[in-house]
Amino acid sequence: MPVATPSLTFDFAGIQLDRRQGLSRQLYQALRERILDGRLSSGTRLPASRDLAASLSISRNSVMRAYDQLYAEGFTDGRIGDGTYVAQLPDKPTPAKKLSTKVSTGLSPSLSTGLSTKSLNHAGDLSSKVIHSASMDLLERHHLSAHKTGLPRAFRVGIPAFDLFPFDVWGKLHAAFWRKPGLHQLGYGDPAGEWRLRELIAVYLRTSRDLQCAPEQIVITSGAQQAIALCAQLLLNDGDGVAIENPGYRAAGHAFAVAGATLFGMPVDAEGMQCPDSNDSRCKVAYVTPSHQYPLGVTMSLARRLDLLAWAERTQGWIVEDDYDGEYRYSGAPLAPLAALDRHGRVLYVGTFGKVAFPALRLGYLVLPRNLVKPFSQRRAVDMRHSEIGTQAVMAEFIASGHFQRHIRRMRRAALNRRDALLAGWPQDLPGCSPMPKPSAGLHVTVTVESQAREQDLVAKAESVGVEVAPLSDYWLPDSDTPVDNRAGLVLGFAAVPEADIASALERLRGVWR
Numbered sequence: 001m002p003v004a005t006p007s008l009t010f011d012f013a014g015i016q017l018d019r020r021q022g023l024s025r026q027l028y029q030a031l032r033e034r035i036l037d038g039r040l041s042s043g044t045r046l047p048a049s050r051d052l053a054a055s056l057s058i059s060r061n062s063v064m065r066a067y068d069q070l071y072a073e074g075f076t077d078g079r080i081g082d083g084t085y086v087a088q089l090p091d092k093p094t095p096a097k098k099l100s101t102k103v104s105t106g107l108s109p110s111l112s113t114g115l116s117t118k119s120l121n122h123a124g125d126l127s128s129k130v131i132h133s134a135s136m137d138l139l140e141r142h143h144l145s146a147h148k149t150g151l152p153r154a155f156r157v158g159i160p161a162f163d164l165f166p167f168d169v170w171g172k173l174h175a176a177f178w179r180k181p182g183l184h185q186l187g188y189g190d191p192a193g194e195w196r197l198r199e200l201i202a203v204y205l206r207t208s209r210d211l212q213c214a215p216e217q218i219v220i221t222s223g224a225q226q227a228i229a230l231c232a233q234l235l236l237n238d239g240d241g242v243a244i245e246n247p248g249y250r251a252a253g254h255a256f257a258v259a260g261a262t263l264f265g266m267p268v269d270a271e272g273m274q275c276p277d278s279n280d281s282r283c284k285v286a287y288v289t290p291s292h293q294y295p296l297g298v299t300m301s302l303a304r305r306l307d308l309l310a311w312a313e314r315t316q317g318w319i320v321e322d323d324y325d326g327e328y329r330y331s332g333a334p335l336a337p338l339a340a341l342d343r344h345g346r347v348l349y350v351g352t353f354g355k356v357a358f359p360a361l362r363l364g365y366l367v368l369p370r371n372l373v374k375p376f377s378q379r380r381a382v383d384m385r386h387s388e389i390g391t392q393a394v395m396a397e398f399i400a401s402g403h404f405q406r407h408i409r410r411m412r413r414a415a416l417n418r419r420d421a422l423l424a425g426w427p428q429d430l431p432g433c434s435p436m437p438k439p440s441a442g443l444h445v446t447v448t449v450e451s452q453a454r455e456q457d458l459v460a461k462a463e464s465v466g467v468e469v470a471p472l473s474d475y476w477l478p479d480s481d482t483p484v485d486n487r488a489g490l491v492l493g494f495a496a497v498p499e500a501d502i503a504s505a506l507e508r509l510r511g512v513w514r
Helices: 023-036 049-056 060-072 096-105 109-113 117-130 134-141 167-179 195-208 223-235 250-258 302-315 370-384 389-400 403-425 452-464 499-512
Strands: 076-079 083-086 218-221 241-246 262-269 283-288 318-322 347-352 364-367 444-448 489-493
Touching: 023 060, 049 060, 060 076, 134 250, 167 389, 195 218, 195 364, 195 389, 218 223, 218 370, 223 250, 223 283, 223 318, 223 347, 223 364, 223 370, 241 250, 250 262, 250 283, 283 302, 302 318, 389 403, 403 499, 452 489, 452 499
Parallel strands: 241 262, 241 283, 283 318, 318 347
Antiparallel strands: 076 083, 218 364, 347 364, 444 489
């Protein structure tokens, strides 16, 4: 007669429950953790719910709820008339490669909740050691730096005067839309964006920027960065060259590099970015900020613009024009963008509401040659289907009601006053620094410095008194031929805070800068 194999015994030592929290959830997590780490092996018989409840001094219902959850997730098997057993699980630990894959793709909320901190840390260690791809290698070298957080300070770069945004008006429009939204707007939308907003953007660009475009040419994006990333993804093959301003907007360079492009830094002088050589077939795309170069602040001359357009036509290349703060011009009307001169459909125009409203809005747009609208919309649909409807609809009403145009005029006056406050209080004859230029456009100004050591000294002393000054050296490509000391400078945004805060910051700088 065969001898029955004795059941494995259950040891509940170490299970401690906090009676101020859900008891059944804690018990479920404790049992699941023991099953996952092998302390409760396959075939172990769990105590009867009544016995375990008595041992832990909790109600039987709490135990039964924990058992039910374990059974529902496959951790246990119930045998009619014979109790509850730990389900048959792999005898050996999951190999590191498989474990790292699960960790990298994300555990379900119910599974991850019960893992101990030690277990999760161990899984994370395995993940970081095993996961490897060319894309991740690129991200190690091409990722966005962490933005400054908290309330804006002088002289934070890239921030408009969003303290002046009419939040009361925006709030009313937002509430009105969501009080009774059109049911036709609540399903999946057009990946190119809400039609009414595209119509109004086209009218705005035609009337204020002399950019003749139709709503069909516009694709709404999640800020300018997504627009640039779409250009990088769709205009380039792996290894294609991109002519990019150097120094320039590093986030754009990162987007092109992550897409597999090779970056060619182009010098920037008083006329803007120098044009790529037409005899050099390596560059397929040129990225420029012609209205107000970032970060040097120069405006691209007409001759240089025409040269760039001619380059694109001869080489069948593309020009990505980033007009991130084109609304801010302090003498005369804003300049017509490069795209307004394009007669051969080679310019992709990037616009954003972030520099007129506030960056957290994450609302931008592309004006595309007609033959590119379909592929750009298709790619955007694959990435994120479409933009959130409420922000688009509210912005459309904000523009249609005249609030947008009034706000732009107010923002332009405020930026001008804040620029003048910076110019008036800037310390003259600062050792090692050139005189501060008088910017005629944009939201920042750059002062060149004699050496990188002096630049770093000034930046560190500014930070010590709570003032943000960006080093110009951070805007250069790492492999630039330009000598290190020739890359030094200070980049100051002047729109983020009111004049009184600017005056206070300048007073603190005078106290530490020598």
